[in-house]
Amino acid sequence: xxxxxxxxxxxxxxxxxxxxxxxxxxxxxxxxxxxxxxxxxxxxxxxxxxxxxxxxxxxxxxxxxxxxxxxxxxxxxxxxxxxxxxxxxxxxxxxxxxxxxxxxxxxxxxxxxxxxxxxxxxxxxxxxxxxxxxxxxxxxxxxxxxxxxxxxxxxxxxxxxxxxxxxxxxxxxxxxxxxxxxxxxxxxxxxxxxxxxxxxxxxxxxxxxxxxxxxxxxxxxxxxxxxxxxxxxxxxxxxxxxxxxxxxxxxxxxxxxxxxxxxxxxxxxxxxxxxxxxxxxxxxxxxxxxxxxxxxxxxxxxxxxxxxxxxxxxxxxxxxxxxxxxxxxxxxxxxxxxxxxxxxxxxxxxxxxx
Ligand code: SF4
Numbered sequence: 001x002x003x004x005x006x007x008x009x010x011x012x013x014x015x016x017x018x019x020x021x022x023x024x025x026x027x028x029x030x031x032x033x034x035x036x037x038x039x040x041x042x043x044x045x046x047x048x049x050x051x052x053x054x055x056x057x058x059x060x061x062x063x064x065x066x067x068x069x070x071x072x073x074x075x076x077x078x079x080x081x082x083x084x085x086x087x088x089x090x091x092x093x094x095x096x097x098x099x100x101x102x103x104x105x106x107x108x109x110x111x112x113x114x115x116x117x118x119x120x121x122x123x124x125x126x127x128x129x130x131x132x133x134x135x136x137x138x139x140x141x142x143x144x145x146x147x148x149x150x151x152x153x154x155x156x157x158x159x160x161x162x163x164x165x166x167x168x169x170x171x172x173x174x175x176x177x178x179x180x181x182x183x184x185x186x187x188x189x190x191x192x193x194x195x196x197x198x199x200x201x202x203x204x205x206x207x208x209x210x211x212x213x214x215x216x217x218x219x220x221x222x223x224x225x226x227x228x229x230x231x232x233x234x235x236x237x238x239x240x241x242x243x244x245x246x247x248x249x250x251x252x253x254x255x256x257x258x259x260x261x262x263x264x265x266x267x268x269x270x271x272x273x274x275x276x277x278x279x280x281x282x283x284x285x286x287x288x289x290x291x292x293x294x295x296x297x298x299x300x301x302x303x304x305x306x307x308x309x310x311x312x313x314x315x316x317x318x319x320x321x322x323x324x325x326x327x328x329x330x331x332x333x334x335x336x337x338x339x340x341x342x343x344x345x346x347x348x349x350x351x352x353x354x
Contacts, residue, residue, distance in 0.1 A: 019047060109143065134256065186236075203231050255276060
């Protein structure tokens with residue numbers, strides 16, 4: 001199967017109506033950049049899933065980070081795509097404008113130098129991410145402990161993809177098949193999808209991130225789903241062995257253990273997140289578990305990111321898309337994040353701006 005054959009197959013598909021989900025935000029970016037959704041006939045509805053880590057972080061967590069950034073003696077450290085995510089009270093960027101302390105990083109390991117230079121400050125690391133990113137936080141802890149730094153603490157908002165998929169598969173409007181996330185799969189391997197496919201009767205295709213890989217993965221997913229095969233197909237074997245990256249898995253389980261986690265759009269899912277093991281409690285920000293006291297902001301309340309992230313709605317079906325919600329004044333995280341489905345749909349399609 002080459003790319004031209006995949007395109008031809010998808011354009012001329014005449015099988016049963018299918019709803020498919022791409023889970024990974026990086027796949028969403030390729031689909032939008034190359035307008036691949038526009039190739040598909042109406043009988044294939046391709047929706048986005050909960051694969052943008054910043055987007056699935058619920059409002060109450062954003063609100064707590066906002067308050068922490070405004071707390072004396074504290075610096076919130078995070079990836080830069082968190083800065084403009086709207087919470088009920090404001091964004092971290094607005095907190096900075098009000099004198100709050102936030103530092104952004106390309107790698108969490110950058111926090112080590114900041115913490116060593118400013119021992120009087122507490123550096124609270126907003127640890128947001130999926131399996132792909134979690135080993136970096138393990139390394140941060142390893143180096144913090146090794147260097148004797150006591151002013152770095154993790155706010156764990158780390159999420160695991162298989163429990164979220166299991167949750168989605170139990171929903172009555174569950175998609176018929178899934179384009180599995182390539183980056184996460186590189187860590188967990190292809191094996192965890194086997195029981196999910198078997199119990200749900202759905203297919204999972206693991207795909208890479210070039211336009212060719214996405215097109216061929218999508219073609220394979222349509223073919224398998226149309227023929228009712230509950231299969232796992234690994235179209236990305238160069239990076240995804242069945243057992244995954246066992247070194248990364250060991251790095252994760254050395255410091256973290258499963259915990260219930262709240263996802264925007266999916267709710268609280270048992271064991272779908274990670275918290276630090278009790279022996280590393282000194283490196284956790286435990287106040288994180290305080291009950292949410294955020295006021296409801298009318299702007300963020302009308303946002304339907306939860307429906308976008310659970311595949312119930314496509315970005316353009318939101319009444320606010322391209323009108324009251326645009327990248328320059330977003331109502332929800334899906335319009336801000338680099339991997340957010342709404343922002344990607346808006347930025348890559350001129351007609352959305354009309
Ligand atoms: Fe939320 Fe804006 Fe997306 Fe609508 S278009 S779901 S308001 S981010």
